[in-house]
Amino acid sequence: MAIELPGMVSFLLSMTTLALIYALLALGLNVHYGYTGLLNFGHVAFFAAGAYTAAIVTIPPPGTVSGGADYAIGLGVPMPFGVVISLGASALVGGILALLIGLTSVRLGNHYLAIATFALAGIFEEFIRNEAWLTRGVIGLNNVPKPGRSALGADLWGLVYMLFAAALVVGTYLVIERLMGAPFGRLLKGIREDEQAARMLGKSTSQVKLKSFAIGGAIAGIAGAVYAHYIGSVVAGQFIPLVTFLVWVAVLLGGLASNRGVILGAFVLIAFREVTRFLPEIEGYPTLVPSLRFAVIGLLLVLVIRFKPEGLLGNPDELVTTGDDT
Amino acid sequence: MVLDLISQFAQVLVFGLINGSVIAVGAVGLTLSYGVTRFINFAYGEFLTYGAFLAFLVATVGGAPVYVATIVAMAGVGVLGVVIARIFFKPIRERGPLPLLITSIGVAFLLRNLMRGVAGTDPQSLPVPLIRPISIGGVQISPVGIAVFVVSMLAMGAIHLLLTRTMLGRKMRATSGNRQLARVSGIDTDSVIRRTWFVASAAGGLAGVLLAVQFPPFRPITGWRFLLVVFAATILGGIGKPYGAMAGALIVGLAMSLGSFYVSGSYTLAYAFAILVAVLLVRPEGIAGGEI
Amino acid sequence: MTAEEQPPGEAILSVEELKKSFGGLQAVDGATFTVSEGTITGLIGPNGAGKTTMFNLLTGVLGPDSGTVRFRDKAIEGRRPEGIVAEGIGRTFQTPRIFRGMTVRENLAFAAQAQSGESAFNAVFRGGRVSREETQLREEVDEILSFLDLEDLAEDYARGLSGGQRKLLELGRVLMLDPDLILLDEPVAGVNPVLAEDLLDRLHALNEEGRTLLLIEHDMEIVMNNCDRIVVLHNGQVLATGPPEEIRNNEAVLEAYLGGEIE
Numbered sequence: 042m043a044i045e046l047p048g049m050v051s052f053l054l055s056m057t058t059l060a061l062i063y064a065l066l067a068l069g070l071n072v073h074y075g076y077t078g079l080l081n082f083g084h085v086a087f088f089a090a091g092a093y094t095a096a097i098v099t100i101p102p103p104g105t106v107s108g109g110a111d112y113a114i115g116l117g118v119p120m121p122f123g124v125v126i127s128l129g130a131s132a133l134v135g136g137i138l139a140l141l142i143g144l145t146s147v148r149l150g151n152h153y154l155a156i157a158t159f160a161l162a163g164i165f166e167e168f169i170r171n172e173a174w175l176t177r178g179v180i181g182l183n184n185v186p187k188p189g190r191s192a193l194g195a196d197l198w199g200l201v202y203m204l205f206a207a208a209l210v211v212g213t214y215l216v217i218e219r220l221m222g223a224p225f226g227r228l229l230k231g232i233r234e235d236e237q238a239a240r241m242l243g244k245s246t247s248q249v250k251l252k253s254f255a256i257g258g259a260i261a262g263i264a265g266a267v268y269a270h271y272i273g274s275v276v277a278g279q280f281i282p283l284v285t286f287l288v289w290v291a292v293l294l295g296g297l298a299s300n301r302g303v304i305l306g307a308f309v310l311i312a313f314r315e316v317t318r319f320l321p322e323i324e325g326y327p328t329l330v331p332s333l334r335f336a337v338i339g340l341l342l343v344l345v346i347r348f349k350p351e352g353l354l355g356n357p358d359e360l361v362t363t364g365d366d367t
Numbered sequence: 368m369v370l371d372l373i374s375q376f377a378q379v380l381v382f383g384l385i386n387g388s389v390i391a392v393g394a395v396g397l398t399l400s401y402g403v404t405r406f407i408n409f410a411y412g413e414f415l416t417y418g419a420f421l422a423f424l425v426a427t428v429g430g431a432p433v434y435v436a437t438i439v440a441m442a443g444v445g446v447l448g449v450v451i452a453r454i455f456f457k458p459i460r461e462r463g464p465l466p467l468l469i470t471s472i473g474v475a476f477l478l479r480n481l482m483r484g485v486a487g488t489d490p491q492s493l494p495v496p497l498i499r500p501i502s503i504g505g506v507q508i509s510p511v512g513i514a515v516f517v518v519s520m521l522a523m524g525a526i527h528l529l530l531t532r533t534m535l536g537r538k539m540r541a542t543s544g545n546r547q548l549a550r551v552s553g554i555d556t557d558s559v560i561r562r563t564w565f566v567a568s569a570a571g572g573l574a575g576v577l578l579a580v581q582f583p584p585f586r587p588i589t590g591w592r593f594l595l596v597v598f599a600a601t602i603l604g605g606i607g608k609p610y611g612a613m614a615g616a617l618i619v620g621l622a623m624s625l626g627s628f629y630v631s632g633s634y635t636l637a638y639a640f641a642i643l644v645a646v647l648l649v650r651p652e653g654i655a656g657g658e659i
Numbered sequence: 660m661t662a663e664e665q666p667p668g669e670a671i672l673s674v675e676e677l678k679k680s681f682g683g684l685q686a687v688d689g690a691t692f693t694v695s696e697g698t699i700t701g702l703i704g705p706n707g708a709g710k711t712t713m714f715n716l717l718t719g720v721l722g723p724d725s726g727t728v729r730f731r732d733k734a735i736e737g738r739r740p741e742g743i744v745a746e747g748i749g750r751t752f753q754t755p756r757i758f759r760g761m762t763v764r765e766n767l768a769f770a771a772q773a774q775s776g777e778s779a780f781n782a783v784f785r786g787g788r789v790s791r792e793e794t795q796l797r798e799e800v801d802e803i804l805s806f807l808d809l810e811d812l813a814e815d816y817a818r819g820l821s822g823g824q825r826k827l828l829e830l831g832r833v834l835m836l837d838p839d840l841i842l843l844d845e846p847v848a849g850v851n852p853v854l855a856e857d858l859l860d861r862l863h864a865l866n867e868e869g870r871t872l873l874l875i876e877h878d879m880e881i882v883m884n885n886c887d888r889i890v891v892l893h894n895g896q897v898l899a900t901g902p903p904e905e906i907r908n909n910e911a912v913l914e915a916y917l918g919g920e921i922e
Binding site for chain 1: 682718720739741744745750756757758759760761765768769770772774776777778779781782783786789793816818832835836
């Protein structure tokens with residue numbers, strides 16, 4: 042049952058799937074920063090943890106793959122239902138890693154948290170590259186199964202998987218909205234604005250920050266699993282600070298604590314990145330246009346902070362900055 | 368056998384000191400700028416990158432000797448720093464440290480990709496003469512390494528003189544101690560901030576050149592990758608404290624050297640990161656007691 | 660030099676030989692005093708006497724170098740703020756630390772204790788219970804809004820409130836804690852006289868309900884007219900304690916205020 046889709050549609054499906062993965066990452070970071078005000082600059086680490094977990098859970102046991110050094114662990118949980126286990130495991134690992142990182146940093150002030158998360162993600166990145174027995178380093182784990190791929194054929198699978206990713210985004214969105222509509226959301230926002238004041242009103246803020254960390258990390262883990270099963274391989278070079286940066290732009294662009302906003306932000310960003318891939322190169326300067334694309338994203342971040350700090354869909358009334366008192 | 372171990376250890380120490388001296392220049396620049404502007408500037412790494420590239424340009428295209436290229440690079444990056452601050456940071460200065468921090472990340476990204484766009488991603492090296500290392504008591508030291516160390520020490524000395532003997536230095540210390548108070552006592556804090564940006568960025572440019580000389584080759588991403596190491600040194604030393612930053616830099620340099628050799632060579636930045644995290648957990652105000 | 664005199668009534672708060680230094684500065688230097696339950700006690704002293712530091716020590720923002728703080732026989736010195744609040748102590752700040760990015764109603768609702776909806780698990784899986792509690796909470800908040808005459812501002816964002824209204828809101832949040840002891844740091848400073856009268860009336864009403872108030876205040880007239888008892892702090896130590904008439908005529912206190920007369 043192979044269906045052929047024109048190249049353009051294929052491209053759009055692929056772009057949308059990628060945008061949905063970034064939307065999940067953005068939803069996770071929104072819990073950290075949008076709602077709780079935590080400066081997490083190591084988000085890519087949770088993404089990577091989820092992706093590698095999904096891989097390790099579902100790739101065939103060691104000894105079955107040729108080409109390059111072997112990996113030490115592969116659990117080979119069968120598709121297609123293995124996806125559920127894979128997603129669950131990734132969420133768990135992402136959440137636990139976030140919790141561990143959070144334990145080292147939540148009592149610190151926010152700026153120290155920024156540096157600490159950045160540093161820890163850096164250590165994690167080196168770990169992934171070096172511990173090839175687990176991750177096959179820069180070669181990567183390349184036989185991650187794509188659930189349903191053989192049954193549906195390439196193009197139809199592309200569509201179905203995109204819908205699967207979309208369902209996950211919608212589901213996550215609904216859960217977060219419910220969570221934040223309850224007093225838990227109010228609690229996070231209070232901590233975001235003035236943690237000390239929240240403590241003076243009896244709230245155990247460190248515990249709450251850890252919970253927020255874990256939730257956002259779990260969501261990023263799920264994003265990692267979706268990514269792994271989509272691309273079919275996880276390689277160290279994919280999990281770089283650039284990913285964290287792009288998610289930040291998506292969140293800031295989309296809007297402070299606005300879940301719809303950050304999903305929109307993710308789409309705008311990925312659409313921009315993918316569409317500008319096709320811009321023509323300039324003679325003699327092969328890296329100019331490709332790099333300028335990214336330079337523009339950096340500029341976009343600066344402009345959003347300066348001129349529309351609440352983002353596209355955020356609530357400006359909720360925005361509190363230092364120079365705000367009457 | 369024991370002598371071998373000792374000379375090996377000495378080798379590692381020497382390497383660590385030279386490493387530390389490169390970090391020190393960057394760390395002092397970063398901490399000086401933090402003291403006066405009160406936000407963590409994630410774009411600082413790009414000053415190192417721009418310094419290295421500017422020097423490269425002047426030395427290869429312009430054909431000037433490396434030391435001239437270095438001076439031009441320092442001045443150029445100094446000016447760049449002032450311009451960047453004026454365009455991106457000054458307008459949102461009153462919003463507090465958080466928007467400034469996030470903006471600095473955007474600026475870093477912007478600068479890095481501009482460099483990539485114009486200069487490409489190929490690794491480059493400064494035209495430093497290849498001299499054979501000399502051997503002192505079984506320890507191999509390259510004359511280039513010695514030059515780097517000496518230049519770094521001179522820079523530290525210059526900063527020390529700046530802070531203690533000049534009017535600007537006094538004003539910088541006053542402004543970083545308490546900006547309101549400084550302004551009220553008649554100091555033109557805008558001017559002090561501008562000139563601090565110049566000094567701090569120029570130091571960053573110099574650090575970039577030293578980095579490029581000591582650890583060739585360099586790429587557009589080199590400064591950014593080194594930023595974490597500089598952060599580690601700055602925070603270990605106590606943020607906003609220049610002398611602390613010097614001490615912190617030497618410790619981080621040594622730790623990285625020792626770690627790479629005795630623990631595992633495949634992890635390099637991890638040692639700096641580990642120190643950073645340890646400091647933040649145990650004593651966030653660092654050696655000299657800085658506070659965010 | 661400490662005053663050993665015990666005030667009449669049950670002690671709700673007793674501080675003994677409390678010390679705290681910052682770097683070289685000894686902010687609190689062996690302070691000892693007691694606050695009786697059900698009273699309005701004023702904490703006064705010249706600038707730099709250590710009053711706000713004292714409040715920070717009492718509420719767990721700072722831990723003392725030595726000495727004890729007992730709240731109804733329980734030692735609370737060095738404990739975390741969250742824990743001390745749970746014991747029944749509320750505190751307001753000189754500049755109200757209300758949440759500007761939330762509405763007045765949300766600010767008050769935030770302060771409610773033991774909200775099961777604050778647990779992530781409950782928020783997702785026990786929607787019914789959370790809903791019911793929110794409805795109940797709404798009624799509590801309405802009561803406080805009414806007590807403070809803030810009903811019209813309930814849905815406004817707190818950032819739009821005037822200084823006086825912010826003080827009311829902060830008081831409201833503290834009341835949501837249902838505290839037995841309320842520490843007030845300059846409750847009427849910078850507030851217009853009409854609103855100040857109003858605030859003081861409300862404070863008296865709270866006192867009549869049985870709550871104990873300890874307030875830091877600079878305006879001598881207010882202190883003399885509203886407090887049952889006064890504790891005078893100077894250079895981190897308790898210079899004198901007693902009813903207003905005694906303090907008014909106390910030589911040492913007059914000297915501490917640089918020889919001026921206390922109106």
